[in-house]
Amino acid sequence: MNTNHTSRVSTESHAVALTADCAIFGFSGDALRVLLVRRAVEPFKGYWVLPGGAMQPHETLEDTATHLLSNLVNVENVPIHQVGTYSSLTRHPVRRVVTTTYFALVSPEDHDPIAREYLDKVMWCPMNKLPDLGYDHKTLLADAYEALKEELRQQPLAFHLLPDSFTLKEAQEVYESILDEELDRRNFRRKILSYDFLINTEEKKPGVKGGPELYRVDDAKLEEHLQ
Amino acid sequence: MNTNHTSRVSTESHAVALTADCAIFGFSGDALRVLLVRRAVEPFKGYWVLPGGAMQPHETLEDTATHLLSNLVNVENVPIHQVGTYSSLTRHPVRRVVTTTYFALVSPEDHDPIAREYLDKVMWCPMNKLPDLGYDHKTLLADAYEALKEELRQQPLAFHLLPDSFTLKEAQEVYESILDEELDRRNFRRKILSYDFLINTEEKKPGVKGGPELYRVDDAKLEEHLQ
DNA sequence: ACAAAAGTGTTGACGTTACACCCATGA
DNA sequence: TCATGGGTGTAACGTCAACACTTTTGT
Incomplete structure (x- = not known):
């Protein structure tokens, strides 16, 4: 054989x-x-x-x-x-x-x-x-x-789906759609921000109640997280 | 194309x-x-x-x-x-x-x-x-x-390497050799036993200091853990 | 003003790590 | 008896899930 x-x-x-x-x-x-x-x-x-x-x-x-x-x-x-x-x-x-x-x-x-x-x-x-x-x-x-x-659970590979600046709510919705499960708003926020590749633009998204802050990604730092 | x-x-x-x-x-x-x-x-x-x-x-x-x-x-x-x-x-x-x-x-x-x-x-x-x-x-x-x-970290797929009855020390050595890292004896014991597919034979292995207890696997229950 | 959504902090459950003691056996 | 190894319990820690209150904005 x-x-x-x-x-x-x-x-x-x-x-x-x-x-x-x-x-x-x-x-x-x-x-x-x-x-x-x-x-x-x-x-x-x-x-x-x-x-x-x-x-x-x-x-x-x-x-x-x-x-x-x-x-x-x-x-x-x-x-x-x-x-x-x-x-x-x-x-x-x-x-x-x-x-x-x-x-x-x-x-x-x-x-x-x-x-x-x-x-x-x-x-x-x-x-x-x-x-x-x-x-x-x-x-x-x-x-x-x-x-x-x-993969998404282990590394943040969905941020290229978002526009240049976005709210955390929008990022969360991407995650929820992909994972097909609801996430706690505050826990999601803490987890994502702990990765430190998100930059607060200090601007607020107009036309939305609550006045959510806009973030953008630090591409260099994001790369580090994509193994 | x-x-x-x-x-x-x-x-x-x-x-x-x-x-x-x-x-x-x-x-x-x-x-x-x-x-x-x-x-x-x-x-x-x-x-x-x-x-x-x-x-x-x-x-x-x-x-x-x-x-x-x-x-x-x-x-x-x-x-x-x-x-x-x-x-x-x-x-x-x-x-x-x-x-x-x-x-x-x-x-x-x-x-x-x-x-x-x-x-x-x-x-x-x-x-x-x-x-x-x-x-x-x-x-x-x-x-x-x-x-x-x-795979080994996520499921117990190394127990078929052991003889019919074995000590927890022997099981631990298998894990350590494969993972190439040392494990805490008591933590390993607790983790493995929590899976409940190991049966204490109530016998002790002769010729070894300390008189370690011999275990055998419950094949049916082990299967459940292999996804 | 009021409703809706965003920002923030705390708590408890859980799993993992680190570690100290007593007991059993062979020499 | 003593050295070696086995059996057991517990405290500290970090992670994650659950949750309540205040602030901001649009209507």
Whole structure:
């Protein structure tokens, strides 16, 4: 049996397609959404799936995922996070497809995604109104969502979703939408401010009762917290 | 550009080899070790690497990793944990190899690994005396080791390394060797016992000063703690 | 003035760390 | 008997959740 390390060199490739699927999460003031695309052809014609693409010879899986982001939502320099690799024999009905899942977090308004080629629709779907998904993408998305929440709990990776200056209330709403749970206003405030990457602009947001203070991020210090 | 999800079906495979590399960690009373194999042929002839193998057409990556375990250390039914997938263009000097890394935790005495085919040596290498590794396996191993420690901190996955009955001291030594840090005897005791999957056999281990009590695991209850 | 939202501080529960004593065993 | 290791309890600490009051602003 060829199970030693060298066998990789002598083994032919078996028509296995390697793809990257990406759970692109978006937040724009209301609820957390994920970008879904609808297939216009078989298999799974008419089904919504996560956007994905085959890894090209000259690119890494991270490149593939990054290209999805720039093509679909026109964002650059948004960090992607690897979730896992799925190699079940039955996950694709036609051929063997091994996929690595990534997630990213963007502001949907950056770009209005357009359908193309084998897809006839694109939508920002609220996470609490997901349709049936094709392939095993229900699992992929669930895993990616868990990974997103876990990441957010451990590091402040959602501040690029906020405008240049924002209130703590707005920051809290981002957190609550992503984590899908309510947070205590005062505890959230204390925790976030203890990270010391928020700067009080000494200005107040007009037109809002209470006169909330506006904050902006110290990008350099924020970077330190993103491991 | 073929970046939509359907393109995976129409894209030819590009002679990309998909492999599973496995960091097989072993513990047998002294230090934490990892199973390394030495390559007898180029590339990286003479270098130690993690055991790995090409994914076969009929198997998943988990199957590939599982086969490594049964072939090299003759263990079955040991859980494997996916660490990550590495697709850098330069990680293999000869051809394109994308690898998914797994780790497993076994008792080395289960089997004395033998060299075969393109490998001329196999060893259980203490984690604190690692040689230079071929390919990018230094990175793979470091990531796998971090994943192992993280897993152990969150769930008790090391009790299958212990004999049927054991003292808390022995259990603590397993933890300390894996985590590479010293633990407080009383705190460790309280924490482990609070999980309530350990049963005091009411017997004492003979030949040891202090007369330590022997424990055994309640397999059913332990399962509940492994998520 | 009044309602709604923002700013602030305190308390208790919990988990973790640090540490000291007594008891059991082998030499 | 004595040295070594095992069994047990407790105080200090930090983190986090829960909560009430005052201040600011819009209507």
